Amino acid sequence: MQIESITLTNYRQYSKAKLDFTSPERTKFLTVIVGESGFGKTNILNAISWCLYGEELHLTGGKNISPQDENVLPIYNIPAFVEAKPMQVFSVSVEIVMNDSSGQKWVIERTKKFQKLKGDKAAMFPLGSNSPDSSFVSLTIQKKKGGNYEPQDNPVERIGSLVPKALEQYFLFDAEKIRDYFTVHVAAAIKEEVNKLSQVDTLSRAIERLEKKQDDFRRESRPISVSTAKLQEELQKIRDCLAGERGELRDFEAQKKACYDTIQMIETELRGCTEENVASLQKLKEEYDEAIRKLEDELESNEVKKQKALVKYAPIILTLPAIKSTSHVIARLKKAGELPPEYRRSFLKRLLQEGKCICGEDLSGKAGSKDRRTSVQKLLNDTDELSEASADISRFDGDMDRLESEATAFWEQLDEHGSTIKKIETEIEKRRIKIADIDGKLKGINIEKVSRLQERLHEAEKAKDEWSKRIGACEGRISDLKDDESDKAEELDEELKKTEKGLKLKKKIDFLGDAIETAERVRDSITKEVKGEVARLTNENFFSFISKKTAFEKVEITDEYEVNVVHALGWQARQYLSTGETQMLALAFFAALHRVSGLDMPIFIDAPLARISEAPTERIVEAFPKCFESKQVCLLMLDKEYRPVRDNFSPILCREYQILYSEKEEGYGASVVTDYA
Amino acid sequence: MLGNVERTKWILDRIEKCKCEEHTKEFLKGIVLFELGSLESGEKHWKSAYESMIERITEKEK
Numbered sequence: 001m002q003i004e005s006i007t008l009t010n011y012r013q014y015s016k017a018k019l020d021f022t023s024p025e026r027t028k029f030l031t032v033i034v035g036e037s038g039f040g041k042t043n044i045l046n047a048i049s050w051c052l053y054g055e056e057l058h059l060t061g062g063k064n065i066s067p068q069d070e071n072v073l074p075i076y077n078i079p080a081f082v083e084a085k086p087m088q089v090f091s092v093s094v095e096i097v098m099n100d101s102s103g104q105k106w107v108i109e110r111t112k113k114f115q116k117l118k119g120d121k122a123a124m125f126p127l128g129s130n131s132p133d134s135s136f137v138s139l140t141i142q143k144k145k146g147g148n149y150e151p152q153d154n155p156v157e158r159i160g161s162l163v164p165k166a167l168e169q170y171f172l173f174d175a176e177k178i179r180d181y182f183t184v185h186v187a188a189a190i191k192e193e194v195n196k197l198s199q200v201d202t203l204s205r206a207i208e209r210l211e212k213k214q215d216d217f218r219r220e221s222r223p224i225s226v227s228t229a230k231l232q233e234e235l236q237k238i239r240d241c242l243a244g245e246r247g248e249l250r251d252f253e254a255q256k257k258a259c260y261d262t263i264q265m266i267e268t269e270l271r272g273c274t275e276e277n278v279a280s281l282q283k284l285k286e287e288y289d290e291a292i293r294k295l296e297d298e299l300e301s302n303e304v305k306k307q308k309a310l311v312k313y314a315p316i317i318l319t320l321p322a323i324k325s326t327s328h329v330i331a332r333l334k335k336a337g338e339l340p341p342e343y344r345r346s347f348l349k350r351l352l353q354e355g356k357c358i359c360g361e362d363l364s365g366k367a368g369s370k371d372r373r374t375s376v377q378k379l380l381n382d383t384d385e386l387s388e389a390s391a392d393i394s395r396f397d398g399d400m401d402r403l404e405s406e407a408t409a410f411w412e413q414l415d416e417h418g419s420t421i422k423k424i425e426t427e428i429e430k431r432r433i434k435i436a437d438i439d440g441k442l443k444g445i446n447i448e449k450v451s452r453l454q455e456r457l458h459e460a461e462k463a464k465d466e467w468s469k470r471i472g473a474c475e476g477r478i479s480d481l482k483d484d485e486s487d488k489a490e491e492l493d494e495e496l497k498k499t500e501k502g503l504k505l506k507k508k509i510d511f512l513g514d515a516i517e518t519a520e521r522v523r524d525s526i527t528k529e530v531k532g533e534v535a536r537l538t539n540e541n542f543f544s545f546i547s548k549k550t551a552f553e554k555v556e557i558t559d560e561y562e563v564n565v566v567h568a569l570g571w572q573a574r575q576y577l578s579t580g581e582t583q584m585l586a587l588a589f590f591a592a593l594h595r596v597s598g599l600d601m602p603i604f605i606d607a608p609l610a611r612i613s614e615a616p617t618e619r620i621v622e623a624f625p626k627c628f629e630s631k632q633v634c635l636l637m638l639d640k641e642y643r644p645v646r647d648n649f650s651p652i653l654c655r656e657y658q659i660l661y662s663e664k665e666e667g668y669g670a671s672v673v674t675d676y677a
Numbered sequence: 678m679l680g681n682v683e684r685t686k687w688i689l690d691r692i693e694k695c696k697c698e699e700h701t702k703e704f705l706k707g708i709v710l711f712e713l714g715s716l717e718s719g720e721k722h723w724k725s726a727y728e729s730m731i732e733r734i735t736e737k738e739k
Binding site: 203 | 701
């Protein structure tokens with residue numbers, strides 16, 4: 001299958017765009033479409049899936065987005081809508097022209113019509129056709145016959161056989177959804193399609209029919225004799241039981257698979273929101289909280305001690321400078337001989353009482369002696385103050401040393417309290433930073449949801465184990481019944497030998513038995529060979545891409561087409577690969593699957609190198625021609641991803657396109673596709 | 678990459694290489710070609726087709 005061209009009309013960013021993929025040479029199989037984020041690269045994948053299956057399977061919000069929601073950006077091109085006149089009808093269409101492996105050309109076109117209403121709205125046309133599977137969406141498929149195209153019936157079925165929807169994500173490869181490539185659902189779809197394409201399902205169908213025919217012959221033995229009738233009846237009973245058990249086994253397996261899918265889904269969800277173990281982070285946070293509480297108590301107790309010391313020493317601390325100053329004054333007065341006072345108080349008092357000095361001068365205060373009396377009075381007053389201060393100071397003088405040493409001790413104590421408090425505060429701060437770090441990690445995680453998911457995970461694992469036990473028991477019963485069936489069939493065959501008609505039937509039964517055995521051998525060898533080849537090529541591709549070549553031993557593909565990576569020390573490592581490594585594994589598996597299974601489809605890869613660092617990128621580009629040889633490949637890339645590797649791609653490059661976005665004055669714009677410059 | 682024709686040849690070749698009786702190989706090739714060519718045939722149709730092939734081969738063996 002080769003895509004010749006894709007034409008988009010009024011589809012999302014594109015008013016009109018045609019992408020031609022035809023290649024003049026078989027070796028030039030690569031088309032590159034370059035465009036900046038938001039310009040419409042991924043919408044090319046959406047356009048293809050919408051055209052083929054009626055769904056845009058690559059929207060960022062996935063299947064949660066309903067195109068019927070009027071708040072969601074509509075599928076039609078906004079400029080086309082703005083430029084339409086009121087009540088004008090306009091169409092959105094995507095047309096894909098493709099060639100199948102026999103060279104037959106097909107044209108598939110999906111069209112949706114809209115009518116512009118009053119008040120900046122549009123509705124599907126004709127009005128009232130706004131239902132998800134509206135028949136007003138037209139899908140046509142035409143087959144080229146001679147020079148003309150002829151419309152074909154059942155377009156959905158025809159498209160399904162040309163490009164099965166189950167494999168959509170294996171030809172429209174979206175790097176943003178790489179984890180989905182390893183889910184059980186996708187593995188099951190891959191297995192089914194690989195079996196179909198490698199003819200294994202043809203053989204399975206033939207084996208089933210041969211077994212039915214063998215049963216028919218045994219039933220024909222019924223009227224031959226009483227014994228054959230009895231044996232046939234017994235054989236039928238065993239077979240009925242066997243059919244019942246097999247039905248039960250299928251149910252149990254479906255239940256187990258449902259549990260497995262639930263587990264995978266929950267694990268993916270948990271991994272998406274908790275890089276680290278939420279429970280241990282929460283526990284650690286609680287420990288830090290507890291430590292902070294203890295440190296805060298310690299801090300408070302140290303603050304109290306500091307305050308008590310302050311209260312105790314405050315008078316000393318506050319008065320010490322004044323005392324010191326007074327002490328200096330006294331010392332100065334002493335030095336000046338002013339202390340202790342030269343005159344005694346009683347002497348001066350007596351002079352004033354007598355009103356006469358010892359020299360005979362009048363001190364009565366009467367005329368002529370007033371100034372003398374005032375002077376003596378002042379002298380008496382000064383003597384009073386100095387005497388009291390002198391007495392106090394002489395008492396205090398002895399305590400001065402003690403007070404000074406206590407004040408020094410206080411400052412030391414204060415320093416000690418201060419340093420302890422600071423230390424505690426630092427410890428608290430350290431823990432707060434750690435809590436903030438944990439909060440950062442837990443940010444956006446709904447703890448309750450995680451807890452609920454873990455509970456559901458536990459329940460699903462328990463249920464899965466329960467179903468496994470039931471399956472085991474059922475398989476045991478089936479094995480016993482098969483032995484019984486074989487014994488009874490042998491008994492019947494022996495009985496058949498006794499008559500000519502029976503012998504004839506037995507020959508047919510034996511012949512079919514041989515044919516069934518041979519067909520099973522062929523089927524098993526094909527299955528094994530195809531799977532082995534997928535595993536071999538996936539290994540080869542993966543190890544040619546990755547840097548840590550010695551870290552992993554091999555890539556394994558299970559019988560169910562699940563991909564596992566085995567670590568060098570034997571552990572299962574796929575769940576622990578980095579995003580880049582997972583993308584490389586997906587690319588490796590993807591390329592191997594296409595080469596081996598014969599999946600006859602072009603490959604579109606969106607952002608193939610987006611999550612991969614420089615060195616592996618070079619290796620991938622180098623390995624690219626070998627991995628995807630003879631396939632039609634289209635890469636959708638950012639300019640900064642493509643430009644550095646452009647020269648490496650040139651030997652296989654067929655076409656290069658560039659998506660440009662032109663904004664109009666009215667505030668809306670459109671993407672146009674041009675040749676890459 | 679194998680196309681439909683190549684895949685049919687591939688499966689027939691596998692049957693041919695199988696260690697079994699020649700008439701079993703011949704029969705299985707016939708069955709596979711029938712299955713590949715008549716995917717849309719009904720229940721009755723396959724039964725009679727199988728039966729005639731079985732008859733033809735087992736009769737030939739006589």
